[in-house]
Amino acid sequence: MRRWFVLGLGLISAAPAAAQRPRPGEGREPEFPPPSIVEYRPRSTLVVPAHPVPRARYPVIDLHGHPPALVSADAIERVGAALDSLNIQVMVNVSGTSGDRLTAQIDGVRASRYRGRFVMFASLDLRNVGPGSGARIAAQLEADVQAGALGVGEIGKGFGLSIRKTDGSRLTLDDPELDPVWETAARLGIPVLIHVGDPAEFFEPLDYQNERWLELALFANRRYQDRSRFPSFEELMAERDRLLARHPRTTWVLAHMGWHANDLARLGRMLDSMPNLYTEVGAILYDLGRQPRAAREFFLKYQDRLLFGKDAFQPDEYPYYWRVFETFDEYFDYYRDYHAFWKLYGLGLPDSVLKKVYCQNALKLVPGIPKGAFPD
Numbered sequence: 001m002r003r004w005f006v007l008g009l010g011l012i013s014a015a016p017a018a019a020q021r022p023r024p025g026e027g028r029e030p031e032f033p034p035p036s037i038v039e040y041r042p043r044s045t046l047v048v049p050a051h052p053v054p055r056a057r058y059p060v061i062d063l064h065g066h067p068p069a070l071v072s073a074d075a076i077e078r079v080g081a082a083l084d085s086l087n088i089q090v091m092v093n094v095s096g097t098s099g100d101r102l103t104a105q106i107d108g109v110r111a112s113r114y115r116g117r118f119v120m121f122a123s124l125d126l127r128n129v130g131p132g133s134g135a136r137i138a139a140q141l142e143a144d145v146q147a148g149a150l151g152v153g154e155i156g157k158g159f160g161l162s163i164r165k166t167d168g169s170r171l172t173l174d175d176p177e178l179d180p181v182w183e184t185a186a187r188l189g190i191p192v193l194i195h196v197g198d199p200a201e202f203f204e205p206l207d208y209q210n211e212r213w214l215e216l217a218l219f220a221n222r223r224y225q226d227r228s229r230f231p232s233f234e235e236l237m238a239e240r241d242r243l244l245a246r247h248p249r250t251t252w253v254l255a256h257m258g259w260h261a262n263d264l265a266r267l268g269r270m271l272d273s274m275p276n277l278y279t280e281v282g283a284i285l286y287d288l289g290r291q292p293r294a295a296r297e298f299f300l301k302y303q304d305r306l307l308f309g310k311d312a313f314q315p316d317e318y319p320y321y322w323r324v325f326e327t328f329d330e331y332f333d334y335y336r337d338y339h340a341f342w343k344l345y346g347l348g349l350p351d352s353v354l355k356k357v358y359c360q361n362a363l364k365l366v367p368g369i370p371k372g373a374f375p376d
Contacts (some may be wrong), residue, residue, distance in 0.1 A: 037214055044343075048330045053322035058355050059089035059374050061362040064154065064193065064255060064282040064309025066095045070105040070118060080114035082315040089117065089359065089372050094154035094193055096123040098144050106148045116370040121193060122149035124181065126159055130166035134180040141181060145188050150368040152185050153193025154255060160196055160236050161224065170231070173239035174246065186249040191278070191365050195255035196240045198222060200262075203233040215338045233259075244274055251365065253307065254279040261287035264298045271305050278365060280309035281321070281357075286334050289324045289344030296347040303353045307361050325349050325357070 067079045070093060083091060097105055102120055109118045122144035124137055141152065160173040173196065185192050197203075201212040203224045210216065216223055224230040231239075237258075244252050254277065260267035261284040271277055281288065288295040299306060310318060317335045327346035334340045349357070359374045 046331055051327045051329055053326050054319050056087040056322045056358060057326055058358050059087055060308055060358045062088050062091045062310050063307045063362050064280050064311050065091035065093050067091060067093055067313045071108045073112060076108060076112045076114055080117060086318050090119055090369055092119045092121060094121045098123045098140060102144055102149060103147050119369055120149050121151040121153045124155060126163055126171060128166050129171050129177055134177045138180040138184040141184055150366050151191045155194040157195050157197055160239060161230055174242040182247040182250045191251040191253050193253045193255055197233060197236045197259060199259050200233045218338055248276055252277050256282055256284050264294060271302055278305050278307055280307040282309035282311035285321055285324055286340035290342050292345040292347050299349055299353055303356050304361060306357050308358050325354060
């Protein structure tokens with residue numbers, strides 16, 4: 001008995017030493033010059049079923065659209081033809097239109113054969129905010145809604161990041177001067193699409209641990225590490241959350257899933273605590289597609305609060321969304337490699353959830369959207 005006991009102690013005492021052995025390849029240098037981050041493009045040898053989806057299964061409302069200015073018949077025809085091919089029934093134009101620019105596009109669409117296929121949201125001029133600005137901006141918003149706008153947005157990321165007030169200070173998201181604007185939106189019953197900040201990695205050091213290193217290296221205007229110029233990510237999010245909480249009667253739509261698609265539990269807590277909050281999926285497909293099981297459960301749980309949006313108008317990129325949402329495909333490319341080096345996986349959403357995300361939730365949120373050929 002004692003002999004076995006001593007042997008056991010010997011094995012236990014040897015275990016830490018074994019754990020310190022270097023792993024295979026650790027400390028070794030490549031025999032050949034390594035490729036740069038932009039040169040290394042390995043060919044996958046994985047063979048799995050593939051089901052590309054060029055056209056959405058159900059008609060779609062793109063609540064976050066940035067088409068070219070819809071003032072010429074040619075532009076309207078080109079965008080409209082792309083929408084037809086993708087099964088996008090309605091695109092909401094959130095490209096910063098107000099006053100004469102807004103009415104010019106509304107008139108252009110009404111005169112085209114795509115009447116009823118485009119909806120306009122009104123932008124807000126948040127430059128040089130000072131005493132009395134809130135009332136002025138609210139009055140312009142009311143005029144734009146009377147002219148045909150069905151919502152507010154997209155309120156761009158400059159709000160909170162870089163826009164300055166008349167006194168030179170940063171215009172914070174929860175500045176009380178703007179309260180009349182948000183209350184006007186609540187009174188008019190229109191949603192507010194707001195884009196706050198950018199991915200958290202854009203505010204972090206630009207080192208080799210930053211998973212968005214290549215994007216930040218390519219685009220200087222996406223670097224927010226300088227605290228003398230920009231607030232931190234968490235400071236921005238705190239301002240945003242105070243704004244949303246102070247206006248519970250306003251319907252808010254967080255663009256880009258609030259940049260919390262990489263932390264769905266955090267976004268879920270927000271949706272749980274704020275019944276007036278919705279969100280859309282524009283430009284964050286790379287985060288949903290790398291966590292298909294967790295994302296699928298999130299979509300099932302919050303199916304009444306999620307909206308489809310794409311952001312940049314690139315018709316060849318929409319089918320990636322259809323494939324992630326509609327199939328269980330595995331390990332396929334994302335459409336912009338500087339966003340993500342990893343592959344995507346399909347969520348295989350049920351038809352009932354697809355209908356809500358693609359169109360039904362938007363129809364409830366924006367009653368003025370033409371019903372068209374949407375499913376029940």
